[in-house]
Amino acid sequence: MMSVSDSDEELYNERTALVPAQNPPVPSYRPDPELSPTEDSDNKTAGLDPGVEPEEDEEEEPLKYGAKHVIMLFVPVTLCMAVVVATIKSVSFYSEKTTQQLIYTPFSEDTPDVGRRLLHSVLNTAIMISVIVVMTVLLVVLYKNRCYKFIHGWLILSSLMLLFWFSFMYLGEVFRTYNVAVDYPTIAMVIWNFGAVGMLCIHWKGPLQLQQAYLILISALMALVFIKYLPEWSTWVILGAISVYDLVAVLSPKGPLRMLVETAQERNEPIFPALIYSSAMMWTVTMANPADGQRFETGSDEEAELNGGRAEPQSRCLRPVTEEELEEERGVKLGLGDFIFYSVLVGKAAATGGDWNTTLACFVAILIGLCLTLLLLAIFRKALPALPISIAFGLIFYFSTDFLVQPFMDNLANHQFYI
């Protein structure tokens, strides 16, 4: 019986937020142009141009983020969804009906009675959401009590499972689909390399693009597991419920995610590593200059909210840092949880929807939602939940396309009426 570990829940429940990266008010040397997100005309290039007063620019900037940041997030989200949809369409394993279910969704949807099925999916959702809430609260409690080792161990265990076990399963299914025979030693080598380098890149140090690629891949793997093992109606209800939870957890004053961020900010610490995808580069902080350190922490805390996957680990600080000025590029961070749920929505649409129309509609909906969320982020400049708008649009588009547009198009085609 397949069961997803608790750590997976934990992985996504606390990162569904979108956070701005704060630009520290200190001019420093210009970063590589191709890596810098600040080439767009808006906002302050104060951090990049020496001698420019950051404060004035800060006030003048109406919008903190421009098209460039939107594109920087579009690419990974699209890639993740593309991987998921490609897998769903080609490897039948992930869209096959299965009687196995996650332990979090014990009620089966096998009944023909609509009311009963609906009831079961709502119950499944209730269980799943309460598990997530419990995990999040547990995480916040642990964090408040400074049980960092425990949290780190938890995170490492879950990424271990994702990188090794799920990818092994995935490879197995892909090979089975294409009828490729691969021997065990080769598979062992491949999985070992993939997993070990992934652990290094995510939790320690590695090239940025490789880290981003790994984060996209593990989000896709996680999404595939959900698509396979969550019953159909439960998936939609869960998606809706988790968007609501995200909204509440990030925005309300007593929300666990908000408390997490505030605690991290009070302590001037970055939030957890390996849970956030960051499109920007981070710079080393020096211990020599606490003032710089302060600025960095504030920035990274806000960023961390978004759930990006960049590691900003405390665990990395194992050696004395050199005397460099801290600088942080402006960038946007998005939580891995967001990647996962976007991909679940699009993947489920691909698996169960009519045809490509539905899938494309959901994809477009999510991107529109992401744009809007980024716009709001630029206006409000604080941590925002990234799920609600996109998922809402996605659900609307899915159901309307599936039930309205699709039959309409089919009818038109039947009658040879082209518009």
Place this chain on the structure above:
Amino acid sequence: QGHCAFTMNLERLPNEEKLTLCRKYYLGGFALLPFLWFVNVVWFFKEAFIKPPFTEQTQIKSYVKRSALGLLFWVSVLTTWITIYQHFRAQWGE
């Protein structure tokens, strides 16, 4: 007090740290991780060969070259093994 975070941009790292990182990746590859050697080669290629010389560059160059050699070794071993396996698979009845 302060916190440190690691920059993924090699540009910003001081040279000694670049060397340390390169060495660690090189040593790590011995744990049956040719992929790590591959990442080492690609990541530090610019540092080792394209950039103007700096003190640690010779050492970084040697690590990159050795990683490339190791990578080549593993690629040939694996290719040979896979070829053998696929060829004799039916006969072995596995």
